[in-house]
Amino acid sequence: MKSLVVKCILSLLLLASAAFAADPLPSWNDTAPKKAIIAFVEQVTNEASPNFVPPAERIATFDNDGTLWSEQPIYFPQAFTFDRIKALAPQHPEWKDKQPFSAVLEGDINTFRAFDERALLELEIAAHAGNTTEEYAQIVRDWVATAKHPKTGRLYKEMVYQPMLELLTYLRASGFKTFICSGGWIDFMRPWTEKVYGIPPEQIIGSSLKTKFELRNGEPVLALLPEISFITDNVNKPVGINQHIGRRPVAAFGNSDGDLQMLQWTVARKGASFALLVHHTDAEREWAYDRKSSIGRLDKALDVARAKGWTIVDMKNDWKIIYVLEKK
Amino acid sequence: MKSLVVKCILSLLLLASAAFAADPLPSWNDTAPKKAIIAFVEQVTNEASPNFVPPAERIATFDNDGTLWSEQPIYFPQAFTFDRIKALAPQHPEWKDKQPFSAVLEGDINTFRAFDERALLELEIAAHAGNTTEEYAQIVRDWVATAKHPKTGRLYKEMVYQPMLELLTYLRASGFKTFICSGGWIDFMRPWTEKVYGIPPEQIIGSSLKTKFELRNGEPVLALLPEISFITDNVNKPVGINQHIGRRPVAAFGNSDGDLQMLQWTVARKGASFALLVHHTDAEREWAYDRKSSIGRLDKALDVARAKGWTIVDMKNDWKIIYVLEKK
Numbered sequence: 001m002k003s004l005v006v007k008c009i010l011s012l013l014l015l016a017s018a019a020f021a022a023d024p025l026p027s028w029n030d031t032a033p034k035k036a037i038i039a040f041v042e043q044v045t046n047e048a049s050p051n052f053v054p055p056a057e058r059i060a061t062f063d064n065d066g067t068l069w070s071e072q073p074i075y076f077p078q079a080f081t082f083d084r085i086k087a088l089a090p091q092h093p094e095w096k097d098k099q100p101f102s103a104v105l106e107g108d109i110n111t112f113r114a115f116d117e118r119a120l121l122e123l124e125i126a127a128h129a130g131n132t133t134e135e136y137a138q139i140v141r142d143w144v145a146t147a148k149h150p151k152t153g154r155l156y157k158e159m160v161y162q163p164m165l166e167l168l169t170y171l172r173a174s175g176f177k178t179f180i181c182s183g184g185w186i187d188f189m190r191p192w193t194e195k196v197y198g199i200p201p202e203q204i205i206g207s208s209l210k211t212k213f214e215l216r217n218g219e220p221v222l223a224l225l226p227e228i229s230f231i232t233d234n235v236n237k238p239v240g241i242n243q244h245i246g247r248r249p250v251a252a253f254g255n256s257d258g259d260l261q262m263l264q265w266t267v268a269r270k271g272a273s274f275a276l277l278v279h280h281t282d283a284e285r286e287w288a289y290d291r292k293s294s295i296g297r298l299d300k301a302l303d304v305a306r307a308k309g310w311t312i313v314d315m316k317n318d319w320k321i322i323y324v325l326e327k328k
Numbered sequence: 329m330k331s332l333v334v335k336c337i338l339s340l341l342l343l344a345s346a347a348f349a350a351d352p353l354p355s356w357n358d359t360a361p362k363k364a365i366i367a368f369v370e371q372v373t374n375e376a377s378p379n380f381v382p383p384a385e386r387i388a389t390f391d392n393d394g395t396l397w398s399e400q401p402i403y404f405p406q407a408f409t410f411d412r413i414k415a416l417a418p419q420h421p422e423w424k425d426k427q428p429f430s431a432v433l434e435g436d437i438n439t440f441r442a443f444d445e446r447a448l449l450e451l452e453i454a455a456h457a458g459n460t461t462e463e464y465a466q467i468v469r470d471w472v473a474t475a476k477h478p479k480t481g482r483l484y485k486e487m488v489y490q491p492m493l494e495l496l497t498y499l500r501a502s503g504f505k506t507f508i509c510s511g512g513w514i515d516f517m518r519p520w521t522e523k524v525y526g527i528p529p530e531q532i533i534g535s536s537l538k539t540k541f542e543l544r545n546g547e548p549v550l551a552l553l554p555e556i557s558f559i560t561d562n563v564n565k566p567v568g569i570n571q572h573i574g575r576r577p578v579a580a581f582g583n584s585d586g587d588l589q590m591l592q593w594t595v596a597r598k599g600a601s602f603a604l605l606v607h608h609t610d611a612e613r614e615w616a617y618d619r620k621s622s623i624g625r626l627d628k629a630l631d632v633a634r635a636k637g638w639t640i641v642d643m644k645n646d647w648k649i650i651y652v653l654e655k656k
Contacts, residue, residue: 056528133570177530190574200384201574202505203530211570213563213589220593222570229571235541242461242539242550243557244572246518246529261541265548 024170051272055175064182066255066296084127129226181205183233237262260301275310282316352498379600383503392510394583394624412455457554511561565590588629603638610644
């Protein structure tokens with residue numbers, strides 16, 4: 001019996017490794033980032049390597065906006081908030097003449113972009129608070145199923161990066177547990193990340209409103225309160241990751257200064273580690289932006305990455321295709 | 329190739345089910361709770377059953393103190409705090425004449441038990457804040473490896489319940505992801521729960537201090553601040569579970585009024601669910617307490633469980649053995 005089990009497991013492992021031996025990252029050009037990723041994975045999974053990492057410690061954390069999907073001309077979670085504000089506007093006639101609401105209702109992106117943190121949070125709270133977590137999840141699911149990007153005409157969920165999907169799959173097949181740690185709202189991501197990225201709700205870390213346990217029509221529910229619980233960006237990414245996972249990641253993936261501390265904290269672990277920045281260099285197939293961008297600003301982190309020798313993905317040169325479903 | 333994979337997977341599944349068909353819960357007497365657990369697991373894993381639950385949704389949450397291990401005469405995490413306060417006392421001569429510290433230093437459990445929440449938190453903060461999360465984890469590991477219970481003389485980690493270990497294993501083998509949601513400190517549990525319960529750090533939910541990302545000797549670390557982040561008890565158990573997991577549990581296990589809302593929220597999900605209370609009825613092999621206990625008070629939840637027909641474990645009658653390693 002035992003030998004049958006061993007044979008079976010060996011056969012399955014061989015099949016799995018054979019499948020990947022072909023090419024685990026077919027949408028990546030054969031440039032430095034792909035080589036660095038594969039070399040890293042081969043080392044941490046090789047028991048004979050000094051860089052071996054036991055499976056239980058193989059934690060990989062990914063930023064979402066700009067790292068797993070696009071983020072222009074506004075963060076996609078903000079596009080969702082825009083649509084919610086518009087849907088709720090008939091119940092709030094006072095919004096028409098009141099910022100930050102009127103900019104949203106008029107679709108005035110330039111004014112919107114100039115808003116400070118406080119104005120943005122006022123919008124988010126107005127759009128989301130009051131719902132139960134389950135009502136909110138349904139609103140998100142409905143939006144994700146239908147909402148389209150103004151420039152590409154694609155569903156937002158079809159603007160996820162095919163190369164990053166392959167990377168997620170490759171890491172999981174190599175024993176990694178993949179997490180998202182995004183400054184975006186946790187309740188916005190959870191309803192769709194499992195289907196789209198293969199990352200279940202319990203592996204999503206993000207900003208959140210406070211919730212309250214209460215009875216509605218005799219049923220216990222969690223209501224979203226008009227109060228911020230935590231914003232998982234910048235120095236708070238390591239804080240959120242530790243709170244949620246309780247281990248330092250072995251590998252971390254980002255695209256902006258908001259990811260810098262997550263990457264720094266990751267590479268400072270004892271033992272092997274990997275840090276990667278997605279650099280948006282492809283004005284034709286996606287967008288080109290970095291240092292001065294109001295969205296996904298990549299300024300300080302780019303210098304650190306270059307100084308430290310982290311892997312930098314030049315989207316234009318390193319990726320054969322950008323979006324999921326796209327023909328080569 | 330494909331048929332080989334299918335054959336292998338089928339063989340492995342058959343072996344796994346054969347192993348459990350023998351008896352998944354050998355330390356449980358053949359009484360109602362064991363039958364209820366097995367009936368529940370068989371239904372939710374049977375695709376032909378109306379109560380089938382897809383594997384991704386099979387979330388089980390367990391309270392820790394009093395549910396997975398003992399909690400008398402004081403919660404074991406508090407015993408750890410006691411020992412930390414004693415170890416730190418030489419640096420704090422003022423503690424000798426100052427409550428709540430002097431009660432701890434004198435081992436005066438009765439005075440300690442009468443402390444209010446605020447005094448208890450003052451102790452916890454004094455014992456833990458200032459360390460980095462990784463320093464703190466090492467202190468916990470050292471304590472768990474050596475600290476013994478004053479009454480039984482066992483290591484605290486040997487006072488975990490063998491029947492509950494079997495239940496955790498059975499649920500995991502049935503496709504469940506097992507989590508702890510405890511009012512105890514998350515940083516106290518994470519360093520040892522993987523070895524002792526098979527539950528990794530990322531599946532632990534608990535009370536926490538705030539942490540701060542900072543550089544110490546040029547290395548990025550997270551420092552524990554002298555400030556509470558969240559206490560995951562009572563109505564905050566569902567809040568903590570949602571924040572961490574993002575799904576309602578299908579099954580929840582507790583032993584006190586502090587677990588009531590977690591159980592209520594669980595059984596209110598759409599579809600199959602399971603709620604279980606461990607009732608401490610065995611004064612000889614463990615402790616007998618419920619309604620008036622200052623530790624693990626089981627008053628309101630016992631009435632609700634009886635009224636709703638939840639499963640109640642009578643430790644004296646339903647468990648063949650109590651502790652791990654104990655002979656039958």
